[in-house]
Amino acid sequence: MTRCRILPIVPKLQTKLKVKEVIRNMKIILLGAPGAGKGTVAKLLTEYDGSVQISTGDILRAAVKEGTELGREAKGYMDRGDLVPDALIMRMMETRLQQPDCANGFILDGFPRTIPQAEALKKLLEKLNIRLNFVVNLEVPRDVILDRLTTRRTCSNPDCQEIYNIKSNPPLPDGRCKKCGSPTIQRDDETEEAILNRLETYNEKTAPLIGFYEREGLLKTFSSVSSAETVEAVKKALKEC
Numbered sequence: 001m002t003r004c005r006i007l008p009i010v011p012k013l014q015t016k017l018k019v020k021e022v023i024r025n026m027k028i029i030l031l032g033a034p035g036a037g038k039g040t041v042a043k044l045l046t047e048y049d050g051s052v053q054i055s056t057g058d059i060l061r062a063a064v065k066e067g068t069e070l071g072r073e074a075k076g077y078m079d080r081g082d083l084v085p086d087a088l089i090m091r092m093m094e095t096r097l098q099q100p101d102c103a104n105g106f107i108l109d110g111f112p113r114t115i116p117q118a119e120a121l122k123k124l125l126e127k128l129n130i131r132l133n134f135v136v137n138l139e140v141p142r143d144v145i146l147d148r149l150t151t152r153r154t155c156s157n158p159d160c161q162e163i164y165n166i167k168s169n170p171p172l173p174d175g176r177c178k179k180c181g182s183p184t185i186q187r188d189d190e191t192e193e194a195i196l197n198r199l200e201t202y203n204e205k206t207a208p209l210i211g212f213y214e215r216e217g218l219l220k221t222f223s224s225v226s227s228a229e230t231v232e233a234v235k236k237a238l239k240e241c
């Protein structure tokens with residue numbers, strides 16, 4: 001009889017250990033200008049601990065595709081060419097953050113973009129009892145970003161769209177795509193002028209966010225130009241927090 005009482009203790013201990021592991025999983029926001037390597041960093045981080053990458057674009061597309069009530073509402077705005085209001089985005093975010101895969105951790109990519117969104121997100125996270133580890137601010141020098149983006153070439157075949165870099169991964173010597181032979185082109189939004197514009201817009205919109213998270217005591221800036229190095233630094237910071 002005594003034995004029976006002792007046995008159930010083992011599964012209980014295992015459950016406790018699992019809970020501890022889950023808490024260690026990262027819950028972060030990723031801020032960075034176009035060309036700062038946000039996509040690469042996010043991908044490397046999700047591979048590290050199985051956390052999921054969440055962007056408002058993905059949430060919107062998924063909700064519209066699944067035809068959920070929120071998705072249908074959002075589609076109405078999109079069909080009229082209007083911006084989806086923050087309140088609706090927050091309701092979608094609330095649903096998304098409660099899906100089971102988020103228990104492994106998440107990386108918010110490109111959200112929030114504005115102070116009202118950051119304030120709404122703060123309230124939502126408090127409501128869901130989720131504590132962020134920190135906000136990763138990728139700070140890559142402007143000339144590095146310019147060099148990265150102006151050297152990109154994209155296959156003009158809409159079914160291929162293979163991406164090249166004239167320095168590190170060039171197309172064929174005559175500028176054609178290695179995969180399908182179509183000409184490669186420089187996209188309109190990847191000319192020097194367009195990139196400088198995009199960077200300026202980003203800085204105008206994001207500078208207040210950086211201040212916001214600094215005041216919240218959550219901001220951590222990473223300025224390595226290598227995505228792999230940034231990821232190592234983020235992992236180290238996660239272990240310390």
Ligand SMILES: [Zn+2]
Binds near residue numbers: 160177178180
């Ligand atoms: Zn191609």
